[in-house]
Amino acid sequence: MQELKVGAGRFVVGAKAIQNLKREMQYFGKKALIIGGPSSVDKVAECVDLNDLGIVHRHTGECSKRWAEDYSEIVKQEQCDLIIGIGGGKCIDLAKCAATYANCPIITVPTSVATCAASSAVCIMYTDEGRSDGSVGMNREVDVVLADSEIIKNSPKRLWGAGLVDSLAKLPEVIHNLTIKNHKDCDLNKYICYINGKVIWEFIMGEGYVLADDQKDLGLVENMIVTNLIHTSIVSGFSSGSGQLALAHGLYDFIRREFVKEAKDILHGEIVGVGLIMQMYYNGDDPQEIENLKSFMEHFGMPMNLRDIHYEDTDDNRRKLIEYLTKSTNVTDVERLEKALEKIK
CATH class of the missing domain: 1.20.1090.10 (Dehydroquinate synthase-like - alpha domain)
Incomplete structure (x- = not known):
């Protein structure tokens, strides 16, 4: 028996696509845990009020299973309905892994094309020291990918x-x-x-x-x-x-x-x-x-x-x-x- 997870629930690409973030998250709930690298979160925050969408965490650690577990606990404690992952491969994989552990929806907001993590159904993980630590398969595809071309085009x-x-x-x-x-x-x-x-x-x-x-x-x-x-x-x-x-x-x-x-x-x-x-x-x-x-x-x-x-x-x-x-x-x-x-x- 095959169990393929191919693509994403929705893939939205275009100029100012990020302005659809609140509308997209309302399909899943009203309060999000937002995880992203500091600079990536700041880029997106210039376009949309992230604090209006939920709790914002500017992540500076590794993409580790320990961090994913911590964030999944925050989802439960703060009664968040979904997770939004912002940034590059590691922050998005971390957000996806946390959503998998918390069994909640996930929206990804890539700020570059450095990896295909935004829409893949696997999370590449590392230890807290940065060493490869295998992968975590998601229990379903990424729910929504919001790829704003005006944000991404300006990546280095x-x-x-x-x-x-x-x-x-x-x-x-x-x-x-x-x-x-x-x-x-x-x-x-x-x-x-x-x-x-x-x-x-x-x-x-x-x-x-x-x-x-x-x-x-x-x-x-x-x-x-x-x-x-x-x-x-x-x-x-x-x-x-x-x-x-x-x-x-x-x-x-x-x-x-x-x-x-x-x-x-x-x-x-x-x-x-x-x-x-x-x-x-x-x-x-x-x-x-x-x-x-x-x-x-x-x-x-x-x-x-x-x-x-x-x-x-x-x-x-x-x-x-x-x-x-x-x-x-x-x-x-x-x-x-x-x-x-x-x-x-």
């Missing part, structure tokens, strides 16, 4: 780059250990991921350069928001349940486990980007496509190798990395993995 170029490359990873990761030419080469869910991954790759590689240099075209901005915040999460939804990472996100998980302090300031998509180069070499992808990816990442000023993400390539660290990737990504050719690692050292 670095966040745009991290989000676009994180979405690009879907296609090379789908074909990890596989050769897919048609629907008979894999199960249907995997093929759906493959076809959608191709669309995501084509659109981002075709329009990402334009967006990097000029966010004045609000239509393009909104198309990219849809691509990164809902289309990408749909791929994640259909790929859920495999129990295996692929190389790009496998590297991310390893770095967040073993180089917590060293890579603290490196963004999710930046680490994934380095892993994506490795993934494409491992896949045996067209060398020109790999060069195209590298040029794209360089245009956004992203890290390009393991040194850039503060991984120290000692013999011991290399052994740990290979062991972790071999186990967690179900690598079938260790020699090919070692050669791919050489390309990013």
Whole structure:
């Protein structure tokens, strides 16, 4: 039996979409617990009176299960009807996890496209020290995503780059250990991921350069928001349940486990980007496509190798990395993995 959680209950995107926040929350109740990073909350507070909607918590800690439990208790103690998560991936995942523990509705308000967390039905969690701590599956899809294009378009170029490359990873990761030419080469869910991954790759590689240099075209901005915040999460939804990472996100998980302090300031998509180069070499992808990816990442000023993400390539660290990737990504050719690692050292 499959239990797919794909997409969101409602996905609202557009200029001044944030002004619909009070109307959207009234479907679920009158009082919200609002969780978000300080700067993100301040951005949204410029557009809507958050204090009129409930209790505002500017979160500065980690996205941990302990914090999620604390916030779920606040929901009960303060008799809140729902949670609103504001900001980037970690704050939104924290809000989603708290809503899951409290069994209450969740509205997400992303302020960048740095990850697809706003509409995904899984919460990526960390310890209070910042170390990877697995994930928490939500008991239902995100109820509402409010993506205000005027807020998101002004996010830093670095966040745009991290989000676009994180979405690009879907296609090379789908074909990890596989050769897919048609629907008979894999199960249907995997093929759906493959076809959608191709669309995501084509659109981002075709329009990402334009967006990097000029966010004045609000239509393009909104198309990219849809691509990164809902289309990408749909791929994640259909790929859920495999129990295996692929190389790009496998590297991310390893770095967040073993180089917590060293890579603290490196963004999710930046680490994934380095892993994506490795993934494409491992896949045996067209060398020109790999060069195209590298040029794209360089245009956004992203890290390009393991040194850039503060991984120290000692013999011991290399052994740990290979062991972790071999186990967690179900690598079938260790020699090919070692050669791919050489390309990013």
